[in-house]
Amino acid sequence: QDAIDRKEKKSETFKTAVHGLETDTPVLKTEELGRRAPQWVRDNLVTMCMRCKEPFNAIKRRRHHCRACGYVVCARCSDYKAELQYDGNRLNRVCQECYVFLTGHVLLEDREGKHKGILEKGAAEISGRSLLCSSLQLLDKNGKGGMRGWFVIPQDDPLVLYIYAAPQDVRAHTSIPLLGYQVRDLPQGDSRHLFQLAQSRQVYTFVADTKELKQRWMRAMARAALGITYPEEGEDVDS
Secondary structure: OHHHHHHHHHHOOHHHHHOOOHHHOOOOOHHHEOOEOOOOOOHHHOOEOOOOOOEOEOOOEOOEEOOOOOOEEOOHHHOEEEEEHHHOOEEEEEOHHHHHHHHOOOOOOOOOOOOOOOOOOOHHHHHOOEEEEEEEEEEOOOOOOEEEEEEEEEOOOOOEEEEEOOOOOOOOOEEEEOOOOEEEEOOOEOOEEEEEEEEOOEEEEEEEOOHHHHHHHHHHHHHHHOOOOOOOOOOOOOO
């Protein structure tokens, strides 16, 4: 399995991941936990623990998979063992939430019911109910580099752009309220499809993978900037 994981990390890129079906990774129903083997969320689709939301790094936070739900979690959030029916009732590493469900044990540190902050919306969850979502690059002020991530305008918050580092992250990196911004088209340069959001002295420059995707984002952002909250006629949502 380690060899397979290493091979996948070397051969797959972020672009191929976000254009595939990974954002629709099947999630087991609660009653299926422990009874059916889950489909694991791929390591390269998350940058933080899918339970506690702490970022991963090579030294302090290694990635682990919960054998019950398939989430990518840190060592602290997967430091539990539970019997899984699909594995002959043998003990397996599981996350805290699955441990509580499978064993009935209540943990003092259980944070279930904690109110979610504005950025604590899972990328996969809101991508499935979005006006538009895709991979984009947000350039830095010099226009020479910047972050590539997963960008979403959700249906239930249609005037805000959420930016995730990866399409399966459970917490957004940042968000941009779109109301009042101007959308600017920029000439294509170095085969890059560029456009901007501008308001007063605040300017964001984006790079889309294709001209068609650029036009779709410009339309979606322009509508949000005007306060229009319903999908454009003839436009499929969450695509």
